[in-house]
Amino acid sequence: AVRIAQLFQNEEAHKEKEVTIQGWVRTRRDSKAGISFIEVNDGSCLRNLQVIAERTDPELTRVVDRLATGCSVQVRGVVKPSPGKGQSIEVHAREIVLFGWADPAIYPLQKKRHSFEFLRTIAHLRPRTNTLGAVARLRNRLSFAVHQFFQKEGFVYVHTPIITSSDCEGAGEVFRVTTLDPANPPSPQGRDGNLYSLDFFEKPAFLTVSGQLQAEIYALALGKVYTFGPTFRAENSNTSRHLAEFWMIEPEMAFYDLQDNLELAQSFIKYVISAVLEDCAEDLQLFARFVEPTLMETLETLVRETFEVITYTEAVELLKKSGESFDYPVEWGSDLQSEHERYLTEKKFRKPVAIIHFPRAIKPFYMRVNEDEKTVAAMDVLVPRVGEIIGGSQREERLDVLLQQMELKGIPVEEYQWYVDLRRFGSAPHSGFGLGLERLVQFATGLGNIREVIPFPRTPGHAEF
Ligand code: 4AD
Ligand code: MG
Numbered sequence: 150a151v152r153i154a155q156l157f158q159n160e161e162a163h164k165e166k167e168v169t170i171q172g173w174v175r176t177r178r179d180s181k182a183g184i185s186f187i188e189v190n191d192g193s194c195l196r197n198l199q200v201i202a203e204r205t206d207p208e209l210t211r212v213v214d215r216l217a218t219g220c221s222v223q224v225r226g227v228v229k230p231s232p233g234k235g236q237s238i239e240v241h242a243r244e245i246v247l248f249g250w251a252d253p254a255i256y257p258l259q260k261k262r263h264s265f266e267f268l269r270t271i272a273h274l275r276p277r278t279n280t281l282g283a284v285a286r287l288r289n290r291l292s293f294a295v296h297q298f299f300q301k302e303g304f305v306y307v308h309t310p311i312i313t314s315s316d317c318e319g320a321g322e323v324f325r326v327t328t329l330d331p332a333n334p335p336s337p338q339g340r341d342g343n344l345y346s347l348d349f350f351e352k353p354a355f356l357t358v359s360g361q362l363q364a365e366i367y368a369l370a371l372g373k374v375y376t377f378g379p380t381f382r383a384e385n386s387n388t389s390r391h392l393a394e395f396w397m398i399e400p401e402m403a404f405y406d407l408q409d410n411l412e413l414a415q416s417f418i419k420y421v422i423s424a425v426l427e428d429c430a431e432d433l434q435l436f437a438r439f440v441e442p443t444l445m446e447t448l449e450t451l452v453r454e455t456f457e458v459i460t461y462t463e464a465v466e467l468l469k470k471s472g473e474s475f476d477y478p479v480e481w482g483s484d485l486q487s488e489h490e491r492y493l494t495e496k497k498f499r500k501p502v503a504i505i506h507f508p509r510a511i512k513p514f515y516m517r518v519n520e521d522e523k524t525v526a527a528m529d530v531l532v533p534r535v536g537e538i539i540g541g542s543q544r545e546e547r548l549d550v551l552l553q554q555m556e557l558k559g560i561p562v563e564e565y566q567w568y569v570d571l572r573r574f575g576s577a578p579h580s581g582f583g584l585g586l587e588r589l590v591q592f593a594t595g596l597g598n599i600r601e602v603i604p605f606p607r608t609p610g611h612a613e614f
Pocket of ligand 1: 317318358359361382384390391392393395397399400537538539540541542581582583584585586587588
């Protein structure tokens with residue numbers, strides 16, 4: 150069988166040839182002239198393939214009559230130029246095999262627009278919609294571009310652990326890993342059972358919030374590394390840009406300072422967005438038409454323009470002078486809220502903005518302390534519509550300053566001896582950052598809610614599927 154995307158890519162080569170395609174029926178329409186038009190989608194691209202079935206062959210007609218939205222089929226037929234609007238080729242069916250029928254009386258996806266809220270309740274069927282199918286293809290292309298970029302730049306892909314006893318961000322937003330009593334386990338169906346009965350890891354163990362600390366180990370041996378894996382945050386916040394389980398890309402580079410780190414972040418985002426602009430034009434058009442009218446402009450601006458770089462102190466000044474009435478007041482020393490990020494990227498600069506040198510008090514222990522001793526060499530990259538997409542920093546490589554920072558932030562040195570050791574044996578300046586894949590997919594699609602850009606979103610109260 151041939152994928153429908155391949156047919157469209159190579160129309161000339163397939164004309165007048167017999168092909169077999171496999172997919173799911175989107176719609177069927179029967180004309181008075183005795184022809185059935187069947188739209189088939191196989192997920193390889195946004196476009197449906199139009200299948201023409203002449204109702205003269207009784208065998209074929211018997212199958213066609215049963216076809217409804219959602220049925221899975223295999224069609225063997227000849228590729229012909231299409232006289233119809235909206236497509237240049239169609240397939241004239243010789244044989245149609247119906248693999249799985251879908252009862253139109255109860256199949257939840259019908260030919261109309263369903264709300265994203267409704268689609269979330271049918272996460273097992275939503276990838277069959279145009280929008281969620283396009284999200285999956287874009288997410289795939291972005292993920293592949295991540296590897297392409299770092300591999301071409303000579304980075305080594307490192308797998309950091311999911312289960313760990315460290316809390317990288319020190320924010321206490323960790324999920325604890327427990328083991329069950331095999332004699333009396335709790336069940337997903339709601340039986341309580343016994344938790345904590347066996348402490349398999351002996352000491353408390355958590356799901357990782359970030360692979361950074363382990364990536365630092367490898368950067369200080371291999372030079373340039375990156376991780377790309379799931380991370381977990383037990384933040385009890387129901388926002389349109391937070392998930393309890395999300396995928397993070399974390400490069401970590403020895404001998405890089407904050408400036409090098411910023412430049413890498415910028416060329417990295419430009420590279421992955423260029424990849425989707427080049428390879429996913431059809432899917433992007435769907436989002437530009439139905440989801441976010443400014444989409445192409447914001448993507449093209451990101452690729453074309455140099456990011457604005459300002460210090461946190463400058464950002465606070467700009468926000469204070471803005472004349473906007475924010476819900477959260479801006480004071481030097483407080484974290485920037487999403488409304489502030491949107492003002493800077495959408496109103497003030499109208500392009501991506503990197504904010505550097507944040508107050509030491511609001512950032513984690515590992516960030517390098519600046520000469521003023523009040524700020525750290527942090528960087529957040531903000532993009533229009535989404536806000537913070539990257540968080541990173543130069544790391545504290547000086548043993549004495551790191552120990553001071555740990556003391557100040559209440560990080561137990563005994564538990565991070567290995568991390569301290571890295572500053573004792575061949576320490577080197579180094580930097581890195583983390584990019585949330587879902588925030589990137591949000592930016593690339595214009596989708597307002599992060600729950601739409603991951604196949605199975607995990608948010609407070611939601612672990613279905
Ligand atoms: O700013 P964060 O918390 O930084 C770190 O975890 C660093 N250790 C990264 C590093 O330097 N290696 O998270 C980094 C990025 C954010 O900018 C955001 O894009 C994403 O991860 N992110 C989330 N995405 C979805 N849901 C959440 N709850 C997220 N928390 C962070
Ligand atoms: Mg952050």
